[in-house]
Amino acid sequence: MNSLISPPALGLMFILSIGLAVVAQAAPDRLQRPSPLSASASRAALTAIQTLPDRQVMVGDSGHILLLGADGRVEQARVPVDLLLTAVHFVDGQMGWAVGHDGVILHSADGGNSWKKQFDGNQINVLLNDWAGHEVEHLVQEAAAHPQDQALSLALENARFAVDDAKAASAGGASRPLLDVWFRDASHGWVVGSYGMLLSTADGGHAWQYRSDLDNPDRLHLNTVLGLADGTLLVAGEGGRIYRSVDNGEHWQAPLTLGPASFYKLLALNNGHVLAMGFGGALFASRDAGATWQVLATPVKAALYGGRQLADGSVLLAGQGGVVLYSDDGEHFRLWRSPSRLPLLGIGQISAAQVALIGSAGLKIQSLAQLKEQLQ
Template sequence: MRALIGYLVCLIVAATIAFTFSAHKPVSDETAQLRPDRLQINGMLYLDQRVVAVGERGNILLSDDQGGTWQSAAVTPQRDLTLTALVALDDKSLLAVGHDGWILRSVDAGANWAEVRYDADVAEPLLGIWNAGGKQVLAFGSFGKFYQSNDDGRTWQASALEVDSAHLNGMDGGADGRRMLVGEQGLVMRSDDAGRTWHKLPAFYNGSLFGVVRLSPDRWVTYGMRGHVFVSQNFGQTWAPVNVGNQLPLYGHVLLPNGGGLLIVGAGSSMVRLDGNGHLLNATRLSGLGTLTSAVLVNARRLLVGGERGVFQGTDGSVAALGQ
């Protein structure tokens, strides 16, 4: 069961193991340019005027017209391994992580990527990466893997966390040193000293948590399996459940501008919106998009969602309304 959970978490979006590990035809550059809907997307970000998306077989896609058209980035070497997440360090510097401890770095806003770390011997996936500010970056993943870079992602050192080899799935924090890290079996770790020390919070849920979001120094949201969403108003001391009305797993999120709250996406094309206080505004499902893993707002108004069927540009009123 531990291995099964691990594989599901690795791809974040997998509805079934069969889809995740079934053979996929190699995707050509031409296909990536013209048909981003044929690639499984696991993470996206908006950088100035560019959208960057990462996904299966080492594919990284770029759009400079708000998701209208896409082109492939250059990845060296291209190992055809699943990429799971990415982060921006500044307007030009980006990092992406994936299977086999793979870490890629770009210094030209995602056009070209170079390998800075790869560990085929361990062959375990990294599932997330977080910019801690300054030159510090943190990467984390399966079986408690936790790495730190103090030079903008150029070199990495392993760090030990007392998490009993649990998979680490999501992280967030702020400049005041308050951070949270979540993972499988309801794991929530908290630090109030910029990660120098971590404390495991008492369990309040026994399923996997896939993401955590800081809304304010005291207000935090975490979400995961079976549609579970929890809100804390006291930096994780206590958590209250939010009833979203279904049991579909939730895998990714985007913060909305001007304190507008949070949009969470997941399986079954589900979308859950919370306000800035963590209260439920609505929960809905799109049509025909399958499992969603990520979302991004372009120019603070246009919503793009990504997942097992690629990238979708929301043009209908129901999607656009969620991004307001």
């Protein structure tokens, strides 16, 4: 199995906690080299999973994208890149996107059977250079017209820093990890990533725009993005920040800080509630589309990385140390722990009787009845 490739600066990234080796490789090779086909791919690290009507789609290490069918067979899709993939999202049974390291964005139009690269970190570098240059030009003119405006002076200083940062990043190649992706429909989507990265598309990913709308001057990492049915868009990440837009990302409210613990995943429930989970067992619930949040108690302090609401309405959350939290109502949780104690990063529902657990050791099929019997 190829080792994970992870920039050392991304201490927030939950994938660093799965305990695999880190090696240095040339980014262009990873973007141009297809993911290796391997009979052991289901035992390699898997980072995200989505349940489709007839299959589970899983992404992970070395560009692996695996399809678990209703018959239990696991097939490996052909993928054009060989790097860590961190998230996947389908809007229906056919149209889906996956993102990962080196700023890669992949697209599938056939339920995950085949994938094409839409975008990567080299193109993100171009976007950032263009944006930073235009921002400096605009602010220079504004500052000249209002020389006593301290806020403009500070904004100009930050913009000049952004120019230097964009140039330095470009010199380093495609090194901008993307951490999550969410699409409202087959056209409109968002991706988030390291150092405050937020991109949007209105044409299914053919073109992407860099968004500087969030109040995030320290460029804290953005780990997760989620849209709600009413047009609300939520982004969460480092430093316990929650960012909220009520108009599909056109305008953003001042961020809420719910505590010091970074958030790794947002999960929408069928009753309209939203869960935000993260480091140290941090778990919050919102009953008003992200406007306000309440703390939920958890039986462990393990980091929580992903989850799923099952067809019967119950909720499973996955985390560090093989932790799975189970709830009948989405508010009160009991503990089950995988015997391996290895990190779990996501959960998919195979049937009424089985779930798919994915993490640092790959794929595990787990009986729901057995899990419930062993709850603490």
